[in-house]
Amino acid sequence: MKTISIIGLGWLGEPLGIHLQDKGFKVLGSTTxxxxxxxxxxxxxxxxxxxxxxxxxxxxFHALFQPEILVVNIPPRTRSGNGEFHLEQLKYLRSLIDSSPIEKVIFVSSTGIYPETPSKEKYAEDYLLTHENAGNEILLRAELLMGKDQNYDLTIVRFGGLMGKDRIPGKYFSGKENVAGHTRVNFIHQNDAVGILAWVIEKGLWIQTFNGVAPIHPFRREIYEKNSAELGIAPPASYQNELDGIDRLIDSRKILETGYEFEFPDPLGFSYLSTSN
Structure with a gap:
């Protein structure tokens, strides 16, 4: 029985741990x-x-760094600071990994790393990122830190907007004015985020980078209105008067080409917990 360690049993890490356990892995995880x-x-x-x-x-906690495989799932809280604290966390984490028998690491990152600029072409994993063009430089520095002179096989998974369960897009814009509804989304359901991480482990997809985004990209207003109709959430009070145009879309072809099949390929079909809001 292979043991997998998960740093961060949060909104994504907890269901991942349970899923891997159900698959027959021995799971060791951390929480604060x-x-x-x-x-x-x-x-x-x-x-x-x-x-x-x-x-x-x-x-x-040194027991967390004994298994062959480690999943690092501690996203930066860049909204509450400049992200330097997160990079310091990763430096200490690297020192623990480097002095351990860990052979393979999955690092959970974000599609926020790609430029914020809309593009005719979808942003794919081979897009050349620099400190000047990155949408979030902390994310880029974090990935570079995890991949610098490492003695383990590193796979990076960049997730889009994590939705499903209690994370309902329409809830965040309920009743608000001047909401942007004309752009298309790069969402992924919690089940598929868990599924992709497990898929990487089961298929041995190491030393790679994958985008974790549902392959269909509906308009935001479509999702908000569907959430409203199905879940009893008040829709946005008004939308921005903008025409549909070129969007900032993330390419999910690479993970699809490995044979992964999305449970929820279309965010309009995402399942959520019922709500009384």
Missing amino acids: SEEKRKRLFLKGLEVIRFSLNPHPEGLG
Whole structure:
């Protein structure tokens, strides 16, 4: 039985851990909360309290760095700072990985790394990113840090907007004025985000970079109106008076070419938890 360690059993990491466990893997994961550690333990997950503040804190956390495969799922909180703290976290994490027997690492990144500029061509994994053109330089620096002089096989997965379960796009714009509804989305359902990470592990897709985005890109207004009709959410009060045009779209062909099949290829068909909002 192969053991997989997951740093960050959050909104994505927790269902990933349960999914891999159901697939027959032994899963070891981390959380920063004792309350959550106990809750996840009841779900059968072996969980260790571990924090990067930015230096490592916790009890017995070195066990997280013993398996062959490690999934790093600690997204930067760039909205609450300049992201330098996140890079410091990753530096300490790298030192732990470099002194461990870990052979393979999946690093969860974001399509926010691509330029913010709309383009006739979809942004693909081989797009040449620089510090000048990156949509989020912290994301680029994080990927470069994880890939610099590493002695492990690194696969990077860049996810689009993570939706599904309790993350409902229409909820965030309910009743708001002047909402941008004319651009198309780069969303991915939680089930497919979990599915792609598990697919990389099961198929041995190492030393690669993949975009994790649903292959169909509906307009934002279509999604907001569908959420409103199906989930009882008030739609946006008004939309921006803009014509549909060229969008900033992310290409998902590479992961499709490996044989992965999306459970939710179209964000208009995403499933959500019921809501009374």
